[in-house]
Amino acid sequence: MRKPNPGDFDWTDARIAQLTELWLGGHSGGEVGRQMGLSRSAVMGKLRREGLLCRDRPRLPIVRCSTSLLKNARNIEQPVSRPQKPRIRENKRPLPPPTPYQAPPPPPRPPYGRLKVLDLRHNSCRWPSGDGPIFVFCGRPQAPLSSYCPEHRAMAHNRGSQRDFDRAADAALGGKLFTSRAGIEQ
DSSP states (O other), X not given: OOOOOTTOOOOOHHHHHHHXXXXXXXXXXXXXXXXXXXXXXXXXXXXXXXXXXXXXXXXXXXXXXXXXXXXXXXXXXXXXXXXXXXXXXXXXXXXXXXXXXXXXXXXXXXXXXXXXXXXXXXXXXXXEEOSSSSOEEOOSBOOTTSSSOHHHHHHHHOOOOHHXXXXXHHHHHTTOOEEXXXXXXX
């Protein structure tokens, strides 16, 4: 069992009788709610649970306006009706035969070395060039099993000899102890 909510409303027998009387008297759900101090949704939910929504009920009689209101209504300017649009005459001339559909030509490819990332295809070389916020890519056909064309693949995978690497590292560190790819050197 859930805890009671501070905003919960207890439906007493007197309140249910009042609800039934107002509803069967022809009042709307919103009007019943206003008179009982409830929301329309609370009223409609209780009516559904009580089975009163399915019953036929009388409607309230239509209230006639007083003559003073009708006199004021006559003084109000009536909206001006819009002029009717002129009818468009039907075209009696025969239509020319339709031309067969021709697909538009594909857009021209940018020259190699100037492709943006969205212009690359699945087999385009992805070697970047440029040093700004916008990179351009090579775009030539890729070498087998590589992301680059043969020229850029050679540049990317040419590492030089171990001796060249060790000499460059020794010169940069000034003879200090370092770990090379071949082992520890002094």
